Amino acid sequence: MNDLGETPEQRALHRHLEDRYWLRLRGRFSKEKLILALAAPVLAIVAALVLSSLVIAASGKDPLHAFSVMIDFGSKSDSQVWIVNKAIPYYLSAAAVAIGFRMKLFNIGVDGQYRVAAFFAAAVGGALALPGAIQIPIIILTAMAVGAVWAGIAGVLKTTRGVSEVITTIMLNSIAGSLIGYFLSEDKLAVKDGNLFHTTNLPDSSHFFTIPTDPKPIYGTIVIAIAVGLAYWFVLGRTRFGFDLRAVGRSEPAAAASGVSVKRMVVTSMLLSGAVAGLVGMPTLLNVSYNYGTDFPAGIGFTGIAIALLGRNHPIGMALAALLWGFLERTGIRLEFEDYAQEIVEVMQGIIVLCVVIAYETVRRYGLRVQQRKVGEELSARAAGTNDKPEVSA
Template identity: 35%
Template sequence: MSEDQVPRREEHPGDVVAQAEESPSAREQAAGQRPPSRSSQFAREILSGSWLVTVLAIVIALALSAILIAAADTRVQEAASYFFTRPGDLLSAAWDAIASAYNALFRGAIFDYRAETFTRAIRPLTETLVFSVPLVFTGLGIAVAFRAGMFNIGGQGQIILGAVAGGWVGFALDLPIVLHIILAVIAAMLGGAIYGGIAGVLKARTGANEVIVTIMLNNIAVYFIGWLLTQPAFQQGGSALPRSPYVRDTSLYGLILGEGFRLHFGFIVMIAVTALVWWLVERSTFGFELRAVGANIDAARNSGVSVNKVMILAMLIAGALSGLGGSAQVLGTEQLLTSGVAATYGFDAITVALLGRSRPWGTLAAGLLFGALKAGGFLMQSTTDTPIDIILVVQSIIVLLIAAPPLVRAIFRLPAPDRPRRRSALVAKEAAA
């Protein structure tokens, strides 16, 4: 039987992603395909982590933070000076410091059971949701880029440009209430999309490193909004501070629970957008191409996927989502433009996307967790001796451990994923078919 007469198994389109996610085979290496970039390989390693590793990383971060909380407490330091005389005092002081700190964190983020009224008791939960909105929006944008194999560090700049565009529409135009908020949100999305698209075009057309490009774009955005707030059209009359006029009431996200709470309808939009991103990435044709490019760019190109188009669209979508984060700030929480309108949400969202393993619903859950850390950190600092920097330590340790799954597995003696065995079973199954 000649070679042309040998029956060949037809490949299903979904096999492209499955094959690309495996380690390069000998056939691919013999074909001279170039290895994936470091950013693409790093994103793939993050996506391959299990939920158990993610949960254990959070547990380790809280445990290490507890040690730092105890070490920073003055009572613990005093008890440590006579530890060999009365060791129980040190243990008691350390327990009291840790328990009071985490108790304050819970009261400031979830439910303040010491509040006099139910309204004040649930206010911490609403603050958690408020802080989570820009985190989730921007985290989704970074996650979409991750799935395409690109490490988007430009969330901060994209938030700023989205806030500038949405804020200008909010205070400069006088429109009916429904039309005004819709146009302001669309303007914020366009501002972020254009800014993210710059990095996408440079990556696709010239091969520029998206990490360096987006970092530089962040710096440009910071200086741009600083200059913009010195211009008469963006200055608030009668204020010596660099701030814009307040956006009009017709352009604001409405309050969900009314006066006394800051939770706005941007939270509802966030949930709807999360569902939309999930469908786009996991169920649509573009999502298949996106995942194929992120898994193996050469396999995707050989399968007929337009890699340049996917890269550009991925960064446009990422920028638009980050721009929505800017709209949540300027049209919901802050209601005006300042040089710090983006705070540190663009950088915190990188952690959110990593913790959520670049999955839309995982990013939503991670954003709620980090929103709780932000909301509870203020009460923890004001009622205990715990510095607010402990929250940053928790976030940093989580990132470190999420980026190093083998370290978490080694700490808890978890078995490594048995990829060779699964791959051999797949090869044997295909040979039998």
């Protein structure tokens, strides 16, 4: 008997009924399944709209007019292209963060990883003059390798010295900035252009293709984001490695007992997260700036954390979250011209993330209570030896 007074037979029956409930709930269409699937996003949307309206109203402005301006401006063709291009690095950053999140690793260092990766990739690309079919893969692989090594440092320190990856990755962000600052000078790997320093410009063969759209093109690096999303879905959801990774995230002792090397999974996950993080700077490097300078965008790594949370670590969810983030940033520019406070959009972004996290957790706990109640009812019916058994499935 265990601490609950259950015999081995009772524990086995309990596990059987619990598994049976979830298999039925996931395996076929049901009213309860539909309600649970829709409840969280609907609750999050309603809460976010209400709270955002209250914040806008508190600032002395009309929330309905603000939403109308955002929808109208965001629906314009140039805004749509801007939003898609902005969402590409956001999505890559979220995917890098989500790899760690799936096994309860908090890679806070994506910001430093993508910047140091983009810098050295730009330096290597600027020093070469090869055909594009060779030059571009070299730049991308260099970025992935540097990002993987930079994140792998945190993984090795965690498994060998027990250092929290949160502390390590935050410190590595600072070190990355200092390292870039050291090499980004005229006597090392940079050239001076006016008041700015940047690496040698990439040759024309390094310029990534674009997708012609009106009035501006969509960055061709969107194919990299799509490839990462497909790989993320397949590797984490359809392979043994992905199963082991998620098992470690759920319970390290249980995973170790089943033969999974927890330390190896930690290091491997950090390497993969860093490799994807190395791609975050590629849309800017290969489609916009063609060099790494002091004006290279920073902070995308921290935005990726919010987008990963907003998208629930799901490849499609993160894509929608990245587009939403781009939409808010784009329309926020228009709101400033309408005399709305600049901080309104930032407050709305925070409200949306909090509402999604709270809504999904609330629905998850409700579903768990429903499951426990139904399993308990069937257990009671079995123990009483009656034939009047409650239906487990909805």
